[in-house]
Amino acid sequence: MKRIILLKTMKKLYFLLLFLISISAFTQTYSYTTYNSGNSGIGSNSIYDIKSDANGLLWVASYYGISTTLNGTTFTNYNTSNSGIASNVILKIEIDGQGRKWLASQSNGIILYNGTTWTNYTTSNSGLPNNNIIDIAVDGQNNLWVVTDAGLTKFNGTTWTTYNSVSNMNSVATDSNNGVWVTNGGVLYKFNGVDFNFIAQGTQKILRIANNIVYVKGSDSLITLTTSGTNITFTYQSTSCLAGSQLNALDVDSNSKVWIGFNGQGVQNFTNCTTYTKTNTNLGLPDDYFSxxxxxxxxxxxxxxxxxxxxKMTPSTSTCNPPTQLYTSNITSTTATLNWLPPTPAPNGGYYYVYSTSPTMTGSATGSSSTTANIANLLPNTTYYWWVSANCVSSQSTWAPGGAFTTLPNQTGCWKSVSAGSFHSLGIKTDGTLWVWGNNTDNQLGDGTNTQRNNPIQIGTATNWKKVFASGKYSVAIKTDGTLWAWGNNQFGYLGDGTTTNRTIPTKIGTATDWEDIAVGEAHTLGIKSNGTLWAWGMNVSGELGDGTTTNRLVPTQIGTATNWKSIAAGTFFSVAIKTDGTLWAWGYNGHGQLGDGTITNRISPKQIGTNTDWADVVAGDSHTAGRKTNGFLYTWGYNGSGQLADGTTSSRSTPFLASDAIQKVITGSFNTIAITTSGNVIACGNNTTGSFGNNTNTSTSNWVLLGSNSHMMISTGGLHTLSINNDGVLKVTGSNNYGQLGDGTGVQKSTFTQLVCPTSNLAVDEISTTSNNLKVFPNPVQDYLTVSFDQKIVSVTVYSATGQQVLTKMINDNKGTIDFSTLTSGVYLVKVNADNNTVKTVKVIKR
Structure with missing residues (x-):
């Protein structure tokens, strides 16, 4: 297959040429220096182990004592003739957290060097059970672990304790959690302080534990597994680029690249699949056998x-550095975007990238002139791995691993509208059903419980939901019939039902059927009716309701007599709105200048801001405001502690500031602002500490940053998490997820947009249009006949399957009736009871 490579031409113009690039065409080159007893001061040519201390000083265990060096220029040797070291044959070195050197001798026990004094522990002067040391390790608590023919021995500085329930152990290592791992030449065990737990067979010895990964030599493979003992992988030479099966030593560098020393196959950068041998280099690699x-x-x-x-392998002095901060975005079932940042200095020939379904880099590379690459024709629901390197024309950087990403299953979008609250989310699917997920401490999900939901769950069976609005502790919605519904915390009358009683399920507010739009703040709600009148209810401590008082309102209260209100927004204790004549109005708390009138004075009635008549729409965050004019100019004002005003500062403003032009839509979170430009680009500023921008960072900014250029039908952000629906109805989520508010079932925070799979029906609870009545449905579970009784006259009962399909309807016209379930298959059903006065209630029933 032909791939694209970039060649640099005059005037920095680049042309794409079709050309096959071998992965190993450009690899990091090294110069080699050999230190032996004939050309340097090193003590021996037979090397058994190498370690480096906190000062970068190299400690080399050999057949003739210990040698130290900083860079190979000068060696200091410790042997039995010139120091207090007890033995010359040192097989292993371990350096503990106090900088002490523990040495495993071949037949003279354990040697400790504290920088001044040599101490020798043997069977004659300590609890060490055997003087022939096979392997040693130290843990984070400075305990020494020793493997001898007698078993595994722990030395805590005072006491020696031997565990010998497993025999013939030949290696030991410790992980970052002080876990102890051993092999006995056939089986890998993890020691729990008492017992040896079996982990895997086919093992020979532990080579290294790094970055929570255990690397083990197998009989003919490299075995890797996490320190939790799961995800075991056997990598064979025949199925990967592993240079050979005789692995002698392994280390992981500061870039998390795995280097392996082989017995006969040289040394390999296994991460990059690059092998260095005596025969394939002419720069002085002296041998292919490394210990x-x-x-x-x-x-x-x-x-x-x-x-x-x-x-000593010294990397060439080339300034061709690899790219950094690799991440993926815009992942669909068949496409993805690869992203990275340029190194310093930036390459003059662009980049190469490789992707495949194998975790080992294979295949051919593709050239790119930019720091992004859009890849297509991927397989759905498949994991891909990718790498990027810089092309400096005369040289190429090492390959930087981008990690893995998994494409989505084949599916089409199903979402019409979403709303992100502080810690919960609401959504309406294209079929008009209502779905909720996230925090439910205050019943803001409306599922009849206060149970957190990590996945979307359907509320009731209604298919006529039109708009949803998520606040911090409560939720509000409008149906297509113009009715208003609310649920959740109702401490100060947030819900508008005339009480301060919390509602655990969607509850109809009043009888009006002409509600057009809603805005929810921290503790108050605004509404516009189809006749253009403005209404408000809830807390009013700062005049945020705009009725000329600071009195809380428990029911929707009309504000003034104007009938030309067009756009409304509610923040924390303040409100802003636009009339159809293009004028801007604000009222409520103004401590940060969020009203935009040039003062920090609270207003208890709507006050016109300036005299302009070309305002198009307005939105409010926690304490800041953003307004867009008909010409696309975007203005911001109010609190700016996180840079949410996009003015390059963190200073608050009490008058509108021109933040951008060419804006078609603006959205605010608590302390950030997101906008969509007329060209379709999505930009953002302000707080991003939880990854709510979806740009693979947690960096906040007081200037606009580009998030992407995909078409967005709708974006909603609560400030800490963001929901986005594209024109195909596909929902993507990013940001905080500690309450499951992303709905992906993980509870794990995301910093890039992740597609949310369309949920299937999993109806949660009932939906009522009045306060709860004494409905009884029994027996539940039911075998044959279900009895339904109510303290009101039941008009009819309708039964739906769990997928929402209507399976039967029966007219009752009485306070009590029976439904025949005998012909229905076993499973969950929804029983919808329609009673007098338009009372509707739906409950779950299980058919045996």
Whole structure:
């Protein structure tokens, strides 16, 4: 297959040429320096282990004591003739958190060096059970773990304790959680302090534990698994780029790249699938047999051989650095966008990228002149891995791994409208059904419980929901018949039902059928009716209702007599609105200048802001306001502590500031602002600490940042999480997820937009149009006949399947009746009771 490569031409013009690029065409090059007893001060040519201390000093265990060096220029050797070291044959070095060096000798026990004194622990002077040391490790609590023929021994500085229920152990290692791992030449165990728990077979010895991954040599493979003991992977030479099966040593560098030293196959950067051998390099690699390997943050790699001494691999001084901050976005069932940031200095030849379904980099590379790549024709519901490198024309950087992403299953969008509250979300599907998810502490989901929902759950069976509005502790909605519904916390009359009683399910507010739009604040609600009148209810401590008082209102109260209100927004204790004549109005709390009248004075009645008559729409955050004019100019004012005004500062403003032009839509969260430009780009500013921008960062900004360019039918943000529906009805989510408000079932925070799979019917609770009455439905579960009784006259009963399909209807016209369930299959059904006075209630019934 042909791939695209970029070539640089004059005037920095780039042309795409079809050309096949081998993955290994450009690899990091090294120079090699060998230190042996004949050309340097190193103590021995037989190297067993290499470690580096906190000062970067290299400690080399050898056949003739210990050698130390900082960069290979000068060596200091410790042996039995010039120091207090008790043995010359040192097989292993471990350095603990106090900087002490623990040495495993071949036949003379354990040696401790504290920088001044050498202490030798043997069977004759300590609890060490055997002087022939096979392997050692230290944990984060500075305990020493020793493997001998006698078993596994722990030394805490005072006491020696031996565990020997597993015999013939040949390696030991500790993880970052102080877990202890051992092998006995066939089985990998994890020691829990008492017992040895079986983990895997086919193992020979532990090579390394790094980044919560255990690397184990298998009989003919590299075995990797997480430190939790799950996700075990066997990697074979025949099915990957693993250079060989005789793995002797392994280390993981500061870029999380895995380096392996082989017995006969050289040394390999396994992450990049690049192998260095004596035969494929002409720069001085002296051998293909390596017994030890140690990487350093500078990129230098130290190798130990059993005959030829110590080898230093020094990376070339090329300034071709790999790209950084790799992330994916816009993932669908068949497409995805790869993103990265340029290195310093930026390459003059663009980039190469590779993607495949294999976690090992294989195949050909594609060239790109930008820091994004749109890939298509992917398989649905499939995991892909990807890598990017910089093309510096004369050289190429190392490959930077982008990680993995999984395409979505084949599906079409199903969403029409969404609303993001502080910690919960509401949505209406294209079939008019209502769905909720997230925090439910205050019954704001309306499912009859206060149980958190990590996945969307359907509320009732109604299919005529039109608009939803999520606040912090309560929710409001309008149906297509113009009726108003509310549920959740009602402490100060937020719901408008004339009480301060919380409602656990959607409850009809009044009898009006002409509600057009709603705005919910922190503790008050605004509404516009189809006749253009303005209404408000809830808390009024700062005059946010605009009725000329500071008295709370428990029912919708008309504000003034004007009939030309067009657009409304509610923040925390303040309100803003636009009339059909294009004038801007504001009232309520003004401590941060959020009313925009040039003062910080509260207003208890609507006050016109300026004299302009070209305002198109207005939105409100917690304490800031954004308004768009008919010419697309966007203005912001109010609190600016997170940079949500997009003026490059964090200073508040009490008058409108021109923040952008060419804006077709603006959305506010608590402390951020999102806008859609007339060209379709999505931009954002302000707080992003929870990833609510979806740009793979948690960085807040006082200037606009570009989030993407896909078409968006609707965006809603609560400030900490964001919901976005595109023109195909596909819902994507990002940001905080500690209450399940993203609805993806994980509860894990996201920093990139993730598609939410369309939910199937899982009806939750009943929906009532008046306060609850004494409805009784029994027996439940039911075998044959279901009895329904009510303290009102029941007009009819309708039964629906769990998928929402109507299965039977019966006219009752009495306070009590029976429904024949005997012919229905076992499962969950929804029984909808229609009574006098338009009372409707739906309950779940289980058919045995």
């Amino acid at each position: 030890a390997i140690k990487t350093q943050s500078s990129g230098t790699i130290w190798l130990g051989t059993l005959q030829l001494g110590l080898v």
